[in-house]
Amino acid sequence: xxxxxxxxxxxxxxxxxxxxxxxxxxxxxxxxxxxxxxxxxxxxxxxxxxxxxxxxxxxxxxxxxxxxxxxxxxxxxxxxxxxxxxxxxxxxxxxxxxxxxxxxxxxxxxxxxxxxxxxxxxxxxxxxxxxxxxxxxxxxxxxxxxxxxxxxxxxxxxxxxxxxxxxxxxxxxxxxxxxxxxxxxxxxxxxxxxxxxxxxxxxxxxxxxxxxxxxxxxxxxxxxxxxxxxxxxxxxxxxxxxxxxxxxxxxxxxxxxxxxxxxxxxxxxxxxxxxxxxxxxxxxxxxxxxxxxxxxxxxxxxxxxxxxxxxxxxxxxxxxxxxxxxxxxxxxxxxxxxxxxxxxxxxxxxxxxxxxxxxxxxxxxxxxxxxxxx
Numbered sequence: 001x002x003x004x005x006x007x008x009x010x011x012x013x014x015x016x017x018x019x020x021x022x023x024x025x026x027x028x029x030x031x032x033x034x035x036x037x038x039x040x041x042x043x044x045x046x047x048x049x050x051x052x053x054x055x056x057x058x059x060x061x062x063x064x065x066x067x068x069x070x071x072x073x074x075x076x077x078x079x080x081x082x083x084x085x086x087x088x089x090x091x092x093x094x095x096x097x098x099x100x101x102x103x104x105x106x107x108x109x110x111x112x113x114x115x116x117x118x119x120x121x122x123x124x125x126x127x128x129x130x131x132x133x134x135x136x137x138x139x140x141x142x143x144x145x146x147x148x149x150x151x152x153x154x155x156x157x158x159x160x161x162x163x164x165x166x167x168x169x170x171x172x173x174x175x176x177x178x179x180x181x182x183x184x185x186x187x188x189x190x191x192x193x194x195x196x197x198x199x200x201x202x203x204x205x206x207x208x209x210x211x212x213x214x215x216x217x218x219x220x221x222x223x224x225x226x227x228x229x230x231x232x233x234x235x236x237x238x239x240x241x242x243x244x245x246x247x248x249x250x251x252x253x254x255x256x257x258x259x260x261x262x263x264x265x266x267x268x269x270x271x272x273x274x275x276x277x278x279x280x281x282x283x284x285x286x287x288x289x290x291x292x293x294x295x296x297x298x299x300x301x302x303x304x305x306x307x308x309x310x311x312x313x314x315x316x317x318x319x320x321x322x323x324x325x326x327x328x329x330x331x332x333x334x335x336x337x338x339x340x341x342x343x344x345x346x347x348x349x350x351x352x353x354x355x356x357x358x359x360x361x362x363x364x365x366x367x368x369x370x371x372x373x374x
Contacts, residue, residue, distance in 0.1 A: 007240040007273040008189075008301045010062045010337055011373035012366045015244050015276055015305075016140040016191060017074060017343030018055075018067035019355050024048045028072065045069055050130050059359055060366045063136040063189055068345070070123040073104065074193060075142035078120060079153070080106040082174060083113035084160075106147070108156040112170040114177035121185060128186050139187050143194035143243065144175045144231055145224040150196060168223060172230035179235055189240045191276070196224055197263050198247040198278075204262040221266045232271050242274030242303070246342055247283070259285020260293065268295035275300070279323070280308040280341035287323075290330040302331050305341030307365055312357035314364055324372050338369040 024044060031041040049066045056064040071077035080087040086109045120141065128137045147153040154167065161167040182190055200221055207213040232241060245267070247257065260267070260277070267275065275293060278284050294302055306323050307315050320338075327336060344358045353361075 006299045006301045006335065007238075008242060008337070012060065012369040013063065013274075013276075013303055013337050013339050014056075014061060014065075014362060014365075015193070015246075015309075015339060015341075015343040016065040016068060016138060017345045018052050018065075018069075019345045019353070019358055020067075020069060021048055021051075021355065024069060046126060049127065053127070053130055055359060057132060057135055059362045061135075061362070063138040064131060065138045065140055066123060066127045068140065068343070070120070074140075074343070075146050075195075076104055076106055078118075078141050079147060081115060081118050081120075082178075083115040084108055084110045084170075084174070085112070085147075085153075105151060106153055108154065108160060111160050112167070112174045114174045114181065116177075116181055118178070121181060124182060124185055124187060136189050137187065138189045138191060139182055140191045140193055140244075141178070143192040143196065144171050144227050145194055145196035147171065148196070148223055148227065149220055150199065168227050169230070172227045175227075175231035176233070176235070179231065179239070179241075183236055183239050188238060189242075191242045191244060191274075192228075192272075193244045193246055195246045197221075197245045197267065198258075200224075200266075201258040201260065201262050205258050221263060225266050225269050229269070229271050240273050241271075242276060242301075243270065243272045244276035244342070245278065247278050257283035260289035261285065264289035264292035267293045273300060274303055274337075276303040276305060276339060278305045278341040279327075280305055280310075284341075287327045287330050290327060294331045294335065298335070301335055301337055302327075303337040303339050305339050307338075307340045307361060309340040309342045309344045309358070309361070310353075312353040312361070314361065317364070317368055320368050321372055324368075333373065336373055338365055338373060340365060 027036065027041050027044040030036045031038065049069050052067040052069065053064050068074060076087070079085055085106045087104060087106055089104060120139075124137070124139050131137050148168070148171070157164065157167040161170070179190060200217055203217045204214060207217065235241070245260075277290075277293070279287070290302060294300055304324065304327055306320050324333075324336065324338070340361060344353070
């Protein structure tokens with residue numbers, strides 16, 4: 001096999017979140033109720049992060065995360081502490097299929113800027129200090145697209161900006177500065193998680209026969225490309241940047257469905273080094289859009305999420321192998337990697353499986369990846 005040297009090229013990878021141990025969940029609840037100090041919570045959190053790092057190393061992951069044990073939500077804990085945003089409680093929960101979430105959200109309070117005192121930086125420093133030599137530290141944060149006309153997070157933009165473009169430029173700069181600061185602290189692999197593209201799939205499909213509405217969502221897709229690429233521009237060459245295109249993940253439920261074709265041309269314009277794509281069931285569509293997403297870029301890696309993180313049931317190896325072979329019609333095998341379709345616990349509630357189940361699932365991912373993609 002000819003090896004193409006991408007910045008990533010980990011044939012076995014993972015999106016990054018893991019099921020929270022009961023001990024950690026109880027400690028977080030105790031902290032919120034004023035029963036323990038922040039220092040006591042951090043001590044427990046650090047102990048549990050060390051354990052989840054050790055388990056990731058044991059299962060053979062070449063890049064490990066903190067399991068997102070430092071947060072309750074995969075996205076809001078970061079966004080609500082970015083400069084220019086605050087937390088608040090909205091009236092409605094997020095509309096997952098068959099489940100309701102808590103009502104936390106974030107909104108603008110001023111001009112957007114990087115918060116160099118963001119607690120995620122200290123969390124990264126701790127993670128880096130406990131990861132063994134030869135294993136890479138992977139930092140995950142939500143994409144800036146999560147605040148562009150999504151869930152009312154940018155509704156107040158005109159209160160603080162003369163133009164929409166000015167808002168987008170500040171958002172991009174805030175992310176650029178944040179990514180650069182992670183790099184300065186030693187990060188060389190950062191993943192930006194993103195549900196916006198799955199939202200756009202749903203909206204573009206729903207408005208296929210409504211040109212005016214469709215144009216509105218096409219403009220949103222163009223804005224998303226603009227902000228992401230502006231945020232990534234000029235960062236150090238040895239910083240590896242991937243994205244996870246997520247369809248929603250809460251208690252084993254989901255938000256969106258539909259194949260990637262409506263957004264493939266936009267994903268193909270994004271200047272990421274890797275794309276984690278969800279392909280664990282029929283609602284994800286076929287592999288044909290991979291042609292436009294990969295877009296002939298020999299240094300871009302496509303991470304196929306062929307095994308589900310939403311169930312403990314183990315996939316049939318031959319079925320997964322057959323799907324890898326199918327994907328090779330559109331992307332060279334040298335540019336493919338394997339993962340579960342999402343993390344195991346995008347929010348602290350977690351998916352409907354056990355902690356041993358998640359490691360068994362990842363062991364299967366590694367076995368297939370070693371045999372088919374190494």
